[in-house]
């Protein structure tokens with residue numbers, strides 16, 4: 001079956017996100033997603049805490065390595081930050097997960113090293129990256145050069161951003177099957193950049209919270 005999964009969502013277990021665990025489920029359903037990967041900055045706490053039968057939850061993490069960000073998908077144990085990219089990839093594999101290079105062209109977002117080639121997939125669509133189409137183009141070229149499967153995710157930090165970009169996976173609704181479908185390349189990225197109206201709302205709400 002064809003599943004729509006947003007592989008890059010930050011919950012309130014990331015310091016810079018306001019999304020509650022309940023909102024992950026309600027907004028994912030609203031957007032017609034079959035599942036999401038919870039990928040908080042350097043922690044799997046939110047991913048482990050989120051239990052639901054309504055959508056599929058893929059546990060994950062976004063690790064701050066010494067050479068940029070790295071997504072660990074299907075990871076339930078914490079992966080230490082501030083290691084080299086290759087060492088982090090090995091740790092993700094040892095934990096039973098796959099390593100996805102997020103936003104490789106977004107120079108202002110701590111992109112993963114382009115001199116490393118042993119990623120399992122490349123996130124070619126990252127809905128929060130600006131300018132979206134240009135960065136998607138360059139990220140696709142990076143994935144093609146390495147011959148790697150292409151995924152998409154929203155990188156959302158505010159609930160209405162969930163599902164702006166996502167991955168279509170040809171797989172049964174089971175986390176291990178989904179991961180092996182990514183490895184096989186039975187995936188493609190779809191969606192769009194986060195609309196300006198939503199970005200503006202998030203900024204205003206963020207400012208209000210600080211006042």
Ligand SMILES: [Zn+2]
Pocket residue numbers: 062069102103109110
């Ligand atoms: Zn990132």
Ligand SMILES: [Zn+2]
Pocket residue numbers: 008010062155
């Ligand atoms: Zn992120």
